Amino acid sequence: MANRPTFKQQNSFVGGSEGPAYEMKPIGSAVFEEILEEPGSDTEGLETEKKGTRGDQKDMHRMNKYRKVQELRRNFRFLSIFGYSLILGNAWVLALTAAIIPLQNGGSGGAIWGTIIVCIGMSFSMLSMAEMASMAPTAGGQYHWVSEFAARAWQKPLSYAVLGWQTALCSSSFTAALGIQGIIAINNETYTLPAWHAVLLTIGIVVFSILFNTVLIRKLLFFEGIMLILHIFVFFAVSVVLWVMGDRAPSEQTFFEFTDWSGWGSVGIATMIGSGVAATATLGSDSAAHLAEELQDASWVLPRSMAVTAIVNYSLCLLMTITYMSVKGDTVDALLGSSYGQPYIQIFMNATQSKAGTNALTALVTILMIFGVINQVTTTSRQLFAFARDGGLPFSSFLCRVKPGWDIPLNAVTVTIAFSVLISMIILGSPTAFYNIGALCGVGLFSSYIICIACIAWRRIRGLPLLPCRFSLGRAGLTGSLLALAFLMVEWFFMFWPSYPNPNAAGMNWTVLIYWGVIAWSFVYYWVRGKKQYSGPVEYVRKSI
Template identity: 45%
Template sequence: MVNAKVSTSHVDTAPYHLEGSEENVFISEKEGTTADKRDMARMGKRQETRRNFRHPTVIAFTMVILATWEAELATSVYSLGNGGTAGLIWGYLIVMTGFGFVAASMAEMASMAPTSGGQYHWVSEFAPPSCQKFLSYLVGWLGMLGWSTAAATVSYLSAKQIQGLILLNHASYEPKPWHGTLLIWAILFVCLVFNTFFSKTLPLVEGIIVILHVAGFIAVLIVLWVMADRAPVDVVFKLFEDNMGWGSTPLSVMVGLVGAASCFVGIEAGAHMAEEVRDAAYAIPRAMMWTWIGNGLFGWLMGITFAFCVKDTMSVLTTPLGVPFMQVFYNSTKSVGGATGLTCLMLVISLFGCVAVIATASRQLFVFARDKGIPFSSFFGQISPTYQIPLNAVYVTVVLVVLLSLINLGSSVAFMQVVSLGVVAMLTTYIISISCVALKRIRREPLLPSKFNLGKLGLPTNLISIMFLAFIWVFSLFPSVPRPKVSDMNWAVLGYGSVVTFSILYFVTRRHSYRGPVEYVRKG
């Protein structure tokens, strides 16, 4: 039994939550609350990291990591090219609605099993016994792929913004691929510093950045509405365009949905930090839902504003700055200084979003190694006694992103396919994990208790999620343009297939060493 008479100087001042008849009280920064300790014991896991995230700070962490309004501007080139301004606005709303069902489905699973393993752990617990081990193993590999490519994507987009800023202020500058790669490495160095030396202050840092995230949204919105020349309402909301030449406007709009989907992929990020959050079963699902609705609305309002400011779609898409939203900033403010200021604001948020992505990716790698899912598991699954974080996993995650950044030296178009690769991998993990819990509901099998229970709405929510995700999954594999050349092909399918094939082969050869998280769960 845990002694409830803890020193008042160590008691969390947040309201306690009850589970059954037992009061949920704070134990220590290491153990979290009594509910956390029970959950870890049930899952057969030993608490190794500090639980220094609380409910408000984990919301801040997930808000910054998703950074939807910033992502909407950064990926606007995809939606503008496929659907135009109307496609950007209404396509985003469709995707946001669909991801609401996805977020609710995963929030419920995160409350049932609050572990940093996330999807691969949930699959292990909820899949039919005949395929638990294999599906969990596959989802674990795809989860690592998805988060590693997410880190590569965010660092690349940040580097592009820096190059755009240099070009905006020095017209004679000629961007080179190796410049961008070196900038990615510089950004990764900053991420490494904050994920190691300043890891204990990460909740505070992300809390400060979320304030900038909200203030920046307001600042950019006001500047664009006050200073920009706006397009007519009918054009913005009703004009769907097939700028890439698909030959079908509806098809073009559907392809453009992938850009909006990339703004929501990673919505379960808080779950991968669950073992560093106090009262995780309560806090994580609510952080996911607040992130979906809060960031989602921010992104939609910014998308509408941005669409009003795009008077000439093709000139924005082909801007010499290489970053469409920077061209819109410049057109709106008619000032190099104004465009520079707004872009710097976004750059800071993007940089610390990358810090959070690296943290999440490293936790995914660590927990999968802890369950012996990858080669050299004992090395990747170590916790640093000094920093009380998976330090080796952080280092390896950074190295993986450095290797991915080398693709940019050969082709920036090929590197951007990393975005599709990450989206496809993550969507697959969502589809499989939600399908497993939906199957249990269809079979009327009992589910674990949850502090975020969907009740009778659970099965409809799960089924809508699966259908929506499958639809987006298909279009994530489409090339960026119709009738593509070799350089324009979406090579995400090759990377995706390679990882799936390798994981299957490794599973076959090492199937006796990987037991799956469910084998460690306390029965009864």
């Protein structure tokens, strides 16, 4: 019998004055005694679609003193959650569609080496969050981890600073809409890419995604399997076409040509700004964590799926960046001035010299983006549901409701869709404002990573015990957390910079203003109302199990 790591008594989490006290009873002393085993063992007979494994039941029992009842179906396994996260991350697709930005800031060499540095830095971040996900596998993710690991005085207010998924959905939908507009432009030379068309397409994609998150939710795993195969197939299709048919530049030029096209006066600064694309493309390490309550044996499977997804996503992202920079051919000006609206579509046309070929490649990439949106709806709504379940939002009782028979947070899904539709309307008034709101996703998620990783690093520095873990980083945990924080804080800082120096109002990066405005509103809400009705997840966990 192959045994997975068991919960150990010496791993008891006793926070004292710095936090709540947890006391883990010895194995065999409680109702939830167990030995957690590999898939295929006799443990499978104990699994149910709703309750999950005994490990899942034990995790929910620990976090279930008052509120957390298992209401969602645990349909996901390792392969399905891996496919889900890979498609949601879409790292190589995002790197392809936004590669013009690092080309402007750092050049091809800056883009490639910047991506390598980002992948290394994000790996440390992912490992730290995977460890926390194993300690507390809950749909709340970062805000829950902060509540359990921060000093008592900061547990509640910091929870309001770690939510970042809501703005990602409308931005991703808009990118997919631009791909559809590009296909129209390929086949109609008179098409002028009107903004209102992009708005309607964005809304259509968002509304379409609700179908898979409501009526077809039971079929979502089936579609995830198909899309996982398609995801890998499209990557190789695009890569092979570009490498075989594209006009490849010499390797020395591709890897070591650093430029400051935007005019910063410093290649280093330009490269750091350009690396923001790779950082955004590799975001989402926490995405699977928000489906922890829909995953079988979450404390074991979740962190490992996060690690495997990161390895695959980062690798494909780097390979696509190298491919793009090797076959870009045209100058930056020519790519920016493409009649198709998207530089990557122009590169497809340059390589294939065929409308049919360009249509096919663009359509496949757009399909992947649309399914990424579908998965983003799932992740975003689960985080909204979890925070509302803990009383952290206005209308929490409405947002956390799970309709019997549906086994999904339908209200949270609907509100998530409605929010994205309303935000997309901003495109009509000011595309710049919309882009800045979309950038909030990257800044918000980076902030959430920084805060929760800082909390667990603080506990390790203080020598405070941590929760039992089936994915422990051991002695390397503190070093990994500190390296992750160093990387995340530098990238977070450069995310507030504009894409070129001395911009006018339209070209200014107003993310800094919007970000701190949202943070200010969140804390005002917390002090006025949230402080009274939000106790934080840590108050609902059992102190002794």
